Amino acid sequence: MPAFQTSPGMRDILPPESERWRRFTDIFADTVERAGYGELISPLLEDLGVFTRIGDATDVVTKEMYDFIDKGDRHIALRPEVTASVCRSFAQHRPTTPWKVFYSGPNFRYERPQRGRYRQFEQVGIEVLGVDDPLLDVEVIALAWEFYARLGLRQVNLIINSLGEPDDRARYVEALRAHFDQAGSALSEQSRSTLIRNPLRVLDSKREPDQRFIESAPQIADFHSPEAAEHFESVCAGMSALHIPFEVEPKLVRGLDYYRRTIFEFQGETLNSAQNALGGGGRYDGLVEALGGPSTPGIGFALGVDRTLLACDDEGVFGPEPTELDAFVVDVTGGLHATEITADLRGAGLAADRGYDNRSMKAQMKLANRSGAQFAVIIGDDEVSAGTAVVKPLRTDDEQITIARSDLIAHFSQDTTTGTDSS
RNA sequence: GUGGUCAUAGCUCAACAGGUAGAGCACCAGGUUGUGAUCCUGGCGGUUGGGGGUUCAAGUCCCCUUGGCCACCCCA
Structure with a gap:
């Protein structure tokens, strides 16, 4: 606790x-x-x-x-x-x-x-x-x-x-008071105390003994x-x-x-x-x-x-909707590249998250999957030396592709504008 | 405020009539020498809401306390 x-x-x-x-x-x-x-x-x-x-x-x-x-x-x-x-x-x-x-x-x-x-x-x-x-x-x-x-x-x-x-209401309240007063001790104890403070509220009572008096009570419409x-x-x-x-x-x-x-x-x-x-x-x-x-x-x-x-x-309507991410950046080279790429993607108006603590690729891919992102952007030693990035679809069976780092933003901007338009 | 009921791992729950706490999910790590969602293996995790009492022994019985839920009351 x-x-x-x-x-x-x-x-x-x-x-x-x-x-x-x-x-x-x-x-x-x-x-x-x-x-x-x-x-x-x-x-x-x-x-x-x-x-x-x-x-x-x-x-x-x-x-x-x-x-x-x-x-x-x-x-x-x-x-x-x-x-x-x-x-x-x-x-x-x-x-x-x-x-x-x-x-x-x-x-x-x-x-x-x-x-x-x-x-x-x-x-x-x-x-x-x-x-x-x-x-x-x-x-x-x-x-x-x-x-x-x-x-x-x-x-x-x-x-x-x-x-x-207001006058109608006042006359009605008095009529109600008179009506429930007649009931006397047959009315539930709580309703009797409610009656003193606010006769209208007696109509709200759910207690059994009160019901027949509520049924027979005067109607407000007659006082309009x-x-x-x-x-x-x-x-x-x-x-x-x-x-x-x-x-x-x-x-x-x-x-x-x-x-x-x-x-x-x-x-x-x-x-x-x-x-x-x-x-x-x-x-x-x-x-x-x-x-x-x-x-x-x-x-x-x-x-x-x-x-x-x-x-x-x-x-079963209006349920919570998972947040939508365009990309989740997986970087197994220390994380600095993920820092640059997420900043660039976000700067371009895209939604991007990433893994931290330089965790294993498997661990970061699990995070990517769980994040609900459309794509994983993967950076390893090979990509760094080649100046590329791997873009892997997480929601479809399409093959992952390798593209130049410099084309990454353009690739995503294009993909999201022609892709799912949720508005 | 009044009455009832419940409280065990992060979540959902189990533990015969008091005998010293377990499962699923989740999480973490491996199986897969860079790639998730499936599957398999293992791991982390609880002074059983808190305090006191009865007993050789209390998650289990009693009292107090805190909190949830239900009803009354009231209202959104």
Whole structure:
């Protein structure tokens, strides 16, 4: 056992898995940049107050926050999510609207880790501030949908709901409270304490005794104001126009208190664990104001990288891809020639690696094979005295050839431009 | 935070009812006097997560501790 290991819920992402992570964020960035979103790079640390605005009834704020006092007596927290930071940034810089941004990076929540749930976890997401249009809701959801499609994921279920305007939501919460109060002690103990803090969340309970009360609970749709109902109808109509399959789930409430009106969640069909939420989001029209900015509508989503990748594993899509090398230089004359040749190849824009420590030819050829390189470039005493190099194909049965050292770069440049074009 | 379960070589696992640790893969070296991916041979590698206890004897039983996983909770 090593002297040190990662602390709970933290882990190293090693190659080749890390390459897949980067490709994941690259594809995400490409997807949303084509829709007019620009990247916002915001701090991992914020004033604690930025996050307490998320809502004091959410566990994310009350018990999962990593916070500390810094040397200047400021109360600082590691971000548990990014939406609040985006709104803080908007309130601080007052960019012109619509402000369409995306982000990717780590977030921190102090929870008990398990598969698909870590204390440091990666999310990608987008946020749009300053637009009330329900067709923006459609665009936002559709971009997530498109991203899943680009990864190759097929077994993803989209569920949506509307929490109504703040007043609708408040009336609904009271109705729920009254409903569950009737149940009295028949309700599970945990749900009874949840009921005091946040009646909406009782709908999330998976405990058996609660189920029949959840079944018979009032429906949010009955509390929608005409405006909220119209907004939601437009969202559904837009989704249908794009032929994106979705399901309206009246019991979907989501965890963060700032949500208003449209909310949605993507669930992985193949993930039968409790951590099946691949991503989710919704409208949070009051959040910028709560952070000291002007009254501004907002909507966005966040997608969990870990869980999405787990779903990809289950579907056998978007696997790690081995790094591609054009050449691996085997030099059994001490290594100085390999130093020159790899530098030349790399300088010409080719991908080249080499063996070290002047190991035996057999050992270096094994490395060459394992490296995934297309060709081995072999330098021995004969080649040095003749001023040549041996080029041996490693992926085909073609014969190796001997060419002049001076022709090496030209040979490879030609071969790779006419050869495998992976783009 | 609560409950359950597990922890043996770098990885995946084995070791009858307590008797002093083994395989496959990986890695290294040879078989092939310059040439990998196959095959054969050999080698490296573990104070059995850590600490304490019971016993003549503990990977195996008991307690504590650390960590993983699962469920609750919550969410990505």
